[in-house]
Amino acid sequence: MKKIRKRATPALPAMAGERSFTTNGHLYRNALSVLLGFALTGTAHASELTDLLQHTLENPAIAASDLQSQAAGKDVSAANLRYLGQANLFSGSYRYNMPRVVGIFTPGVTPFPVPASQDITQYGASYHLPVDVFGVIAAERKQAQAGNTTAQLLARQETLLRLHQTLAAYVRLQALAAQSRALSAEQKQLETYAKRVREEVKIGRTAGLDLSLVQSDLSRLAAQQTIFDGNQFAALAALKASANMVATTIAEKIVVPELQNNNVQASLPVALAKAQETAAEALAQEAHRSLLPAFSIDTQYDNYDGALVQRHAWVLGLNMNIPLDPGGIQRASASMQRARAAKEQLLAVQADTISQISALEANYQSSIGNARALASEVEHRQEVVDVEREKWRLGAGTLDELLYEERNLLDAQYTLADASALAATAWSGMQILLGTPSDKYIDSLGVKP
DSSP, X not given: OOOOEEEEOOSSGGGXXXXXXXXXXXXXXXXXXXXXXXXSSTGGGTHHHHHHHHHHTTOHHHHHHHHHHHHHHHHHHHHHHGGGOEEEEEEEEEEEEEEEESSOOOTTTSOSSOOEEEEEEEEEEEEEEEEOSSOHHHHHHHHHHHHHHHHHHHHHHHHHHHHHHHHXXXXXXXXXXXXXXXXXXXXXXXXXXXXXXXXXXXXXXXXXXXHHHHHHHHHHHHHHHHHHHHHHHHHHHHHHXXXXXXXXXXXXXXXXXXXOOOOGGGSHHHHHHHHHHHHHHHHHHHHHHTTSOEEEEEEEEEEEEETTEEEEEEEEEEEEEOOOOHHHHHHHHHHHHHHHHHHHHHHHHHHHHHHHHHHHHHHHHHHHHHHHHHHHHHHHHHHHHHHHHHHHHHTSSOHHHHHHHHHHHHHHHHHHHHHHHHHHHXXXXXXXHHTOOHHHHHHHTOOOO
């Protein structure tokens, strides 16, 4: 058996003290460095993921949600302007079937002769100023502000969903690239075995069954490569949909940021539920207050032109309207029910969010721990494979046993490649729930040289 030499493995920060073996399996060292995230060229392409995420911010869905947010902001401005009232300008020219008084006739006040004409032109202006005694406009403002908050939160959610789509596709491509490299290394090793077995079959030293075993494993690897190619195509399509570009190079290192403190009350679903509760409460207040008397100050100026004379008139008054609306009473009752439903929904969202964040955090921690454990497993399985290769070379072991250990090693390498990708995806899912700002999200994924 060959002497096994060890070296430090900088693959995972918490694994810095562990060891990695180098043997005559030179291809293993290359594959393992990829699988552990220790990229020789990863820093050179460190900005690739950042570029993809920046392009994702130009996604049409994000632009649409931003426009919706801007529109909601204008709704708030419109609600605020309700306090300033409403002015109208009007003008009209009329021809009657018989002469009419030009202007307004007031007995004992209007001088004689009273002007009359069939053709009268009228123009003027009016102004209506609501007096918000019972807070109807205030409720409308509150509802508009809640709608604006909801639109802003939905815009942030859409942005994070698209960033998550890009990240998930990219880390999937990274994992597939690592798995393909490990598969390629194994294929080369099996081809070496097949070459030796063919030679031994020719001279009668080995049965043809061993060659069938090698060919079977080579066929299995070819099938796996086909699956990898299909998964890569799907990941590239998802990346194109979210970032509108295709990655030209794939960094070997999968970046997995650390988790931050989780404040469920400040999470995005809870914030949305609170905004919807506020909007429902404001709508109920508006519906209830609309049943109360409404006050306003109204003024109007009129100018009448006909029979070669002009008459002016103006009016200023305080109005009170008392609504008698059975339907409005029912609408107010329904609005109160919706407000209570929104409160209950908020409690449900808080509970669900706690559960979702806990599940994602568990997935994150388990994926990180799994990656560390698998790194150690890959090293140990490589030792076993090295021993079996040497035994087979010396004729002390069977090819069947060697291929069995080769398959175990490859499966561990596949799982290791997926572990970091799953951790990164779980981290991203948590950022959606926490409502992390997009710039902070992208900065967290920056690869430090």
